[in-house]
Amino acid sequence: MTDNHGNRSASSSSSLNSSSHDTEDDHTIAAILAEDERLRHDGKLGKRLSHLDSIPHTPRVIGDIPDPNDATLDHERLAERLTTYGLAEMQMEGDGNCQFRAISDQLFQSPDYHKYVRKEVVKQLKRHKRLYESYVPMKYKHYLKKMKRLGEWGDHVTLQAAADRFEAKICLVTSFRDTCYIEILPKDKSPLRELWLSFWSEVHYNSLYQAGEVPTRTQRKKHWLF
Structure with missing residues (x-):
């Protein structure tokens, strides 16, 4: 007792x-x-990629994880693109929360508020089911239950929900062979801010900055060392 x-x-x-x-x-x-002005991006990163065409964004769930050889080639391609455009990654922990950590870092200058970001994204998905349900190839209530769990990987549906919830243009520099850059815009709203993320296809998200301007953050756990 x-x-x-x-x-x-x-x-x-x-x-x-x-x-x-x-x-x-x-x-x-x-x-x-x-302090909304602190959340408004100054456009420096956007100017670097303003000449690139963005493909239309279609929300989707996570695809197949690439085999190690393809993943290595994808990462090399992404690293070359970041170098070409003068961008650098703030490494996020590889704990399944990386998308939400990267969004948190861009919004709040810290990846530590990823739980809040996830909570708000799930609220958005739940309240506006009609906007997202058609992109989810499973029972929607099961998808919501899954996305509530810490460590559950974010996908392109959660990216769209984040763009809508935070009224942000999410600028994604990718490792895709045929798609360097994707813009995810809030539906029926003008974006108030830009969030810059890198996407190593189906593997990992990081937060992006100009090369040489990556802030120093205290990291409490291991992160992807690629």
């Missing part, structure tokens, strides 16, 4: 700590969002 009581106490303490941390996160996020 003593052990069970101790477990309950530890669990209660853990829940309180988690709740307190979430509240602190909410306050920080609210403060950042209140």
